[in-house]
Amino acid sequence: MRPVTNVIICGTGGQGILLASEVMCAAALSAGNDVKKSEVHGMAQRGGSVSSHVRFGEKIYSPLVEEGCADLILAMEKMEGLRWAPYLSPVGKLVACDLRIFPMTVNTGLAEYPDVDALMIEHGLPVQLVPAVEIAEELGNMRVVNVVLIGAVSPHLPMEVEHWHRAIRERVPAKHHEVNLEAFRRGRELFG
Amino acid sequence: MRKKLNTVEEGVLLLSGNEAVARGAWEYGVHFAAAYPGTPSTEILETIGEEYEEIDAQWAPNEKVGLEVIAGASFAGARVLSAMKHVGLNVAADPLFTLSYIGSTGGIVIVSADDPGMHSSQNEQDNRLMGRAAKVVVLEPSDSQEAKDMVGEGLRISEEFDTPVLLRMTTRVCHSKSLVRVGPRNEVPVKGYVADIQKRVPIPAHARVMHSKVEKRLLAVSEWGAGSDLNRIEEGDPSIGVITSGISYQYVKEVYPEASVLKIGISNPLPWKLVEKFLGMVDRVVFVEENEPFLEEAVRSRFLIESDGKDIIPIEGELDPETVRKALRPGTEKKLTWSEIPLPGRPPSLCPGCPHRGAFYCLSRIRGSSTGDIGCYTLGLMPPYNALETTVCMGASIGVLSGIEKAVGREGMGRLVAAIGESTFVHSGITGLIDMVYNGNTGTVMIMDNSLTAMTGGQHNPTTGRNLRGEETPVLDLEGLVRACGVEHVKVVDPHDLKEMEKTLKEEIGRDELSVIITRRPCIMSYRPGKPAVAxxxxxxxxxxxxxxxxxxxxxxxxxxxxxxxxxxxxxxxxxxxxxxxxxxxxxxxxxxx
The missing domain is CATH 3.30.70.20 (Alpha-Beta Plaits)
Known part of the structure; x- marks a missing residue:
C-alpha cells in the first residue's frame, strides 16, 4: 500500500500558494495517487495568513493534515513557516523562502517581527532556507518565486522529475512554460 | 487556450466541492441558475458561468431574488439551482419556507454553504436546522464526488417528492479538492409553464392542503431514504458505532477506520428504519458532527438511547482530524515534536491601492467612525483607522445608524456615518435609506462604490455594467436611485483625492439634513494597472x-x-x-x- 504524504503550503495572500498547490496535486495525480487538497478563500486572503493542505497516497479521507503529521511544510514566507511548526512530523522537513513580509500588526506598531532565523535554531527546526526571490530576480520574472520553491521541495517528495514537468506544463500558460521550467530546475538543484 | 469543461465528457477530474456542484448541475440537466456571491459558495455560479454555457446563469442582486427567479423557472418546468452562503439563506428564507409548501415542477436544488469556524462569516449557523424548519429535504455531501452526485439525486428527489432540496455544504467541502468521475450532460426537456393555482397560490384554503402534503412527503422521503445509497451502514467493530455526516465522516474514517459507521447523506428527513437497524448493531453510539447536535438530538429524542456526542465533540468551530481523534480515541493523539511558537498575528488588510483606504484614512483623521456593513470595508475597524464600530448583516449599517440617531439624537451620534459598499447597498441597503428619508433621519450614508463585489473575489453586480458572463448590461444609476429615494444632498467623490474626501466628509457630517456620499473609485481587482511605478x-x-x-x-x-x-x-x-x-x-x- 502506497503511504500517505502530507504537505502544508503556507504564506501570505497573493504569494501564489494556490498555483503551487495545484502544481503539486497535478504532479501527485500523474504519479497515480489519490489526491485531496484544502485551502481557505475569501476574507482570509486579503494579505492575511494563507495555507493549503495537500495529501496524496493510495486512499485519502481527510482533506486536512493532522497536527504532528506533515512530511513537508513549504513556507513562502519565513514567519509563516514557524507558525505551522506543530504540524511537522518528527522526521518532517520545513523549506522556507528566505523572505520577510511584515504583517499589519507589525507595521502599526502593535507587534514586532521576530528574529525568525534565531527562533528556528533555538527550536531546532529542520529548516532549509531558499533564496527564491533572488533566483526569480535573476530569471527576470518575480512571479516564478513559487515555482522555484516547488523545485526546492521536489527532492523531498516521491514524484519523478517528469511528473513535475508535466504538472507545470498543465497548470501554467504555454508562453510561460520555459521560465517556469527553468525556475523549477534552479530550485531543485539547490538541495537535489 | 485551455478547453472548457463542457467539452470533457468522461474521465476523472480534481475538483473542489463547488466546482463539482457546477459540474453536477451541468451533467444532470440544470437549465437555469442564479445566486448572489458569498464565501464559501461563490465559485459554484462562477464555474457555471465560465465552463458550462448550456446553463443559463446569472448573478442576482440578493439571495431572495435569486431564489425567487429559480422558483419561477421551476414553475415553468426547468431544472434549477441557486447557491448562497449560510446567512444568505436567511435573506432567502421567506421564499424558501413557502416554496416548501408549493413544491417543485422542475427540480429545485438550493445550495447552502455553511461556514463552521467562521473563516469568512459573522456567525456559525447550521442550516440543517433551517432545512428542518422549512420542512425540505437536506442532503450533506462529504467530498466532491458526492457533491456532484447529490446535485443529480437532489433534482430527482425534488421532482419525485415535489419538494425543494437543500444541498448543505460546508467550507471544507466547498473548498477542498478531490477526484470526481465525470460524465456527459443529460439534456432534460423544459416541461413548460402550466397555471396551477391550487399548487402555487397559498391562500389559506390552499395552504392547508399543501401543509398536509408536506407532512406526508417527509414520511415518504424518510421511508425511501432508508434504502437509498445516500445513507449507508459501513459495518466494522461493533463495540463503537459512529453516526456522522458531511466532512465529519472523512475525519472519522481517517482516525478510526475500524469503527462501524452510519453515514448519513439525507439529514432531513432522517432514514428512521436504517437508524434503528444501526442502533441494534452496535454497543456504543457516538455522534460526530460539526456545530449543532442536529443528528444527535433527532435520533435521541426518537429512540431515547444512551450515547455520546456534544459531550465529547465541540459545538463551536470547525472539526479537524486531531479533534475527532481526541474524542473517539483518547490516548492516541500524536505527540508533537514542536509546540506552538508565539508569533504576531497576520490579519487581513485592505490591499495596496484599495479605494477604501482613502475614505477610512480621512474618516479617521477627522475623528469620525462608522456603522459598518459586510464587505472588504469591514476592515475599516482595524488599526490604524479604527473607523468602524458595528456590523450586523448585509445592509444593516444604514438601519443601525438610523436607530442610534433615534436613541441619542443628532448630537449623541457624533461623527458616525454608515459605511456600505455599492453591491451591499443594492443587495439590501436601499430600503434602509428609504426608511431614513421616510422617518426624518439626518445622518450621512457613505456608499463605497468600487464597482465590484470585491470581498468574494471580484464579481459583477448591477452597478458594474456587466453580468455573470461578462456581457454588457445597463449600469444602475446610483445617484439617480438615491435621489429618487428622496435624498437631496448627494456628493460623488474620488476617495483617493484626500483633500476633497476629507472636505466632503466634514461638510456632509456637519449638515443637519440627510446626505449621501458616494466614494467612487474602481477596485484594484477590476482593472490592469498602468505601467509599473513605485513610490x-x-x-x-x-x-x-x-x-x-x-x-x-x-x-x-x-x-x-x-x-x-x-x-x-x-x-x-x-x-x-x-x-x-x-x-x-x-x-x-x-x-x-x-
Whole structure:
C-alpha cells in the first residue's frame, strides 16, 4: 500500500500558494495517487495568513493534515513557516523562502517581527532556507518565486522529475512554460 | 487556450466541492441558475458561468431574488439551482419556507454553504436546522464526488417528492479538492409553464392542503431514504458505532477506520428504519458532527438511547482530524515534536491601492467612525483607522445608524456615518435609506462604490455594467436611485483625492439634513494597472513623522525609523503616501495618471 504524504503550503495572500498547490496535486495525480487538497478563500486572503493542505497516497479521507503529521511544510514566507511548526512530523522537513513580509500588526506598531532565523535554531527546526526571490530576480520574472520553491521541495517528495514537468506544463500558460521550467530546475538543484 | 469543461465528457477530474456542484448541475440537466456571491459558495455560479454555457446563469442582486427567479423557472418546468452562503439563506428564507409548501415542477436544488469556524462569516449557523424548519429535504455531501452526485439525486428527489432540496455544504467541502468521475450532460426537456393555482397560490384554503402534503412527503422521503445509497451502514467493530455526516465522516474514517459507521447523506428527513437497524448493531453510539447536535438530538429524542456526542465533540468551530481523534480515541493523539511558537498575528488588510483606504484614512483623521456593513470595508475597524464600530448583516449599517440617531439624537451620534459598499447597498441597503428619508433621519450614508463585489473575489453586480458572463448590461444609476429615494444632498467623490474626501466628509457630517456620499473609485481587482511605478522615499527629507504609516498600507513598513516601500506590493495607480507626506519626502512618477 502506497503511504500517505502530507504537505502544508503556507504564506501570505497573493504569494501564489494556490498555483503551487495545484502544481503539486497535478504532479501527485500523474504519479497515480489519490489526491485531496484544502485551502481557505475569501476574507482570509486579503494579505492575511494563507495555507493549503495537500495529501496524496493510495486512499485519502481527510482533506486536512493532522497536527504532528506533515512530511513537508513549504513556507513562502519565513514567519509563516514557524507558525505551522506543530504540524511537522518528527522526521518532517520545513523549506522556507528566505523572505520577510511584515504583517499589519507589525507595521502599526502593535507587534514586532521576530528574529525568525534565531527562533528556528533555538527550536531546532529542520529548516532549509531558499533564496527564491533572488533566483526569480535573476530569471527576470518575480512571479516564478513559487515555482522555484516547488523545485526546492521536489527532492523531498516521491514524484519523478517528469511528473513535475508535466504538472507545470498543465497548470501554467504555454508562453510561460520555459521560465517556469527553468525556475523549477534552479530550485531543485539547490538541495537535489 | 485551455478547453472548457463542457467539452470533457468522461474521465476523472480534481475538483473542489463547488466546482463539482457546477459540474453536477451541468451533467444532470440544470437549465437555469442564479445566486448572489458569498464565501464559501461563490465559485459554484462562477464555474457555471465560465465552463458550462448550456446553463443559463446569472448573478442576482440578493439571495431572495435569486431564489425567487429559480422558483419561477421551476414553475415553468426547468431544472434549477441557486447557491448562497449560510446567512444568505436567511435573506432567502421567506421564499424558501413557502416554496416548501408549493413544491417543485422542475427540480429545485438550493445550495447552502455553511461556514463552521467562521473563516469568512459573522456567525456559525447550521442550516440543517433551517432545512428542518422549512420542512425540505437536506442532503450533506462529504467530498466532491458526492457533491456532484447529490446535485443529480437532489433534482430527482425534488421532482419525485415535489419538494425543494437543500444541498448543505460546508467550507471544507466547498473548498477542498478531490477526484470526481465525470460524465456527459443529460439534456432534460423544459416541461413548460402550466397555471396551477391550487399548487402555487397559498391562500389559506390552499395552504392547508399543501401543509398536509408536506407532512406526508417527509414520511415518504424518510421511508425511501432508508434504502437509498445516500445513507449507508459501513459495518466494522461493533463495540463503537459512529453516526456522522458531511466532512465529519472523512475525519472519522481517517482516525478510526475500524469503527462501524452510519453515514448519513439525507439529514432531513432522517432514514428512521436504517437508524434503528444501526442502533441494534452496535454497543456504543457516538455522534460526530460539526456545530449543532442536529443528528444527535433527532435520533435521541426518537429512540431515547444512551450515547455520546456534544459531550465529547465541540459545538463551536470547525472539526479537524486531531479533534475527532481526541474524542473517539483518547490516548492516541500524536505527540508533537514542536509546540506552538508565539508569533504576531497576520490579519487581513485592505490591499495596496484599495479605494477604501482613502475614505477610512480621512474618516479617521477627522475623528469620525462608522456603522459598518459586510464587505472588504469591514476592515475599516482595524488599526490604524479604527473607523468602524458595528456590523450586523448585509445592509444593516444604514438601519443601525438610523436607530442610534433615534436613541441619542443628532448630537449623541457624533461623527458616525454608515459605511456600505455599492453591491451591499443594492443587495439590501436601499430600503434602509428609504426608511431614513421616510422617518426624518439626518445622518450621512457613505456608499463605497468600487464597482465590484470585491470581498468574494471580484464579481459583477448591477452597478458594474456587466453580468455573470461578462456581457454588457445597463449600469444602475446610483445617484439617480438615491435621489429618487428622496435624498437631496448627494456628493460623488474620488476617495483617493484626500483633500476633497476629507472636505466632503466634514461638510456632509456637519449638515443637519440627510446626505449621501458616494466614494467612487474602481477596485484594484477590476482593472490592469498602468505601467509599473513605485513610490520612493527620500530618506534625507524624511522627518520620521509616521504620517504615511497612518494609511495602513501593506506596501509600507517601518524600518530603522524610516518608511520602506515594497516594490513588490506598491500599486502603480496609487499615490496616497505622496499626498500625506508633509515634507514631500515621498515621490512617485504616476505618468500623468490620477
Amino acid at each position: 520612493v522615499v527620500d530618506t534625507e527629507k524624511c522627518i520620521s513623522c509616521r504620517q504615511c504609516m497612518k494609511l495602513g498600507c501593506p506596501a509600507i513598513s517601518w524600518e530603522d525609523d524610516r518608511p520602506v516601500i515594497s516594490k513588490l506590493l506598491c500599486w502603480p495607480d496609487c499615490d496616497l503616501c505622496v499626498q500625506v507626506c508633509p515634507v514631500d519626502a515621498i515621490s512617485k512618477d504616476m505618468g500623468g495618471r490620477e
